[in-house]
Amino acid sequence: MVDLSGQHDKIRNEIDSAINQILNTTAFIKGPDVAAFESELAEYLQVKHVIGCANGTDALQLALMALDLPEGAEVITPDFTFVATAEVVRLLKLTPVLVDVDPNTFNLDIAKLKLAISDKTRVIIPVHLFGQCANMNLIMDIAKEHDLFVIEDNAQALGSDYNFQGKNVKAGTIGHIGCTSFFPSKNLGAAGDAGALFTNDDVLADKIKSIANHGQGDQYFYREIGVNSRMDTLQAAILRIKLRHLASYNEARQAAAAAYDAAFSNNPHLQIPTRAAGSTHIFHQYTLKVKNGKRDTLGKYLDEHKVPNKVYYPCPIHVHKPYAESCRFDVSQLSVSLQLSEEVISLPMHTELSEEQLSFITNTVNNFFNH
C-alpha cells in the first residue's frame, strides 16, 4: 500500500546526517529541530502556531483538553472514519455524537450535522477524510451560529488547499484548532510516531503547550493537569527534511490518482473518487466504491494477484461495542456510513508508484470485472 523505503532512499544522506548529529549532541528531547520544524510547518501552512506532540491521537486529545469543556458536553464527529476522533472524546468523558457522511466525498453530511446539534453540543470535529476537506465554509457558519468550537482532524489532508470564504488556505488552519498525525504512512510521515496541532489563537496555543508538557508554566510549577506528549527531536529532524518535499509528494499522489481515474472512469462497476468543491484532493487514500456487492470478491482477486488493497474502514464507529454504548447517534441517520463500509476499497497510494506498477494494478482491477 505504501513504499517508504523507496521514498527514503532518495533523501537517505540527509536523514543519516541529521540523525548522526542528534546522536552526537544527545538533545533527544526538545532539541532545536523541534522548534525549527514547528516554525517551518507554521510557515508552510501560514498559521500562527504549530505545536508538536507525540502522535495524532494525542493532538486531538490535547485540543479537546485545551477547550475546558464541561463533563458530558457533546462533540460531533463523523461515523465513517478512523477511531481516534471518537476515542479521545470518550476518554475525556465527553459524549461523541456520530453523524453520517456524504456518500460521494465521505466527509461530514452537513444537513445531518445540523440535525445532530443539541443544547449540549460544544464542538464539531470534521475529519478531512482520505485527503480532501470537509465543507468548512458551511461548518464554520454553523459553528458561529451555535457558538461551537471546531477542531479539524487533518491527519489525512496535510497540504490540501481549501477555498475558505474566497481565499485559498491550507486544510487544518480554518477551525479554532487543527490536528495532524505524522504516522509513517501519512502524507508527511515520520520514522515513528509524531503529531502536531495548529492554531491562530495565542491563548489556545499557550494552553496546548502547557497541557502537552504536564501543565507546566515555569519549570516544576504546574498550572493545570496535563500529559506528557512530546515530539522527539529525531522525528522533528526527519520531518524537517521531508516537509521540503511535501508539495511534490502530494503532486506524485495526485498523478497516481489521475492514472487510476483514467483507467477506471469507464468501468461501470466502479465509482472513482469524487472531488469535493473548493478543496484540492491530496489522496492520502485512493478509494473506489465497488457496486453490486462485489467489493469483497474484488479484494480476494487482488490478493491472489498480489495487488495490495485495503478497506478503510470496514465498520463504522457506531457499530463497535464501546461506541455503541457510549455515543449518541440516530442509527436511521447513519445508512451512508454503513453502506460505504461495504462498498469501499483502497488501492496502493504513495509517492513512488511507477507507470508499470500503476498499469499492473489497473489492469488487474479491470480484468476482475472482465474475467
Ligand SMILES: *Cc1c(COP(=O)(O)O)cnc(C)c1O
Ligand atoms: C492517523 C489518524 C489519526 C491518528 O493519528 P496517530 O498519529 O496514529 O495517533 C487520527 N485521525 C485520523 C483521521 C487519522 O487518519
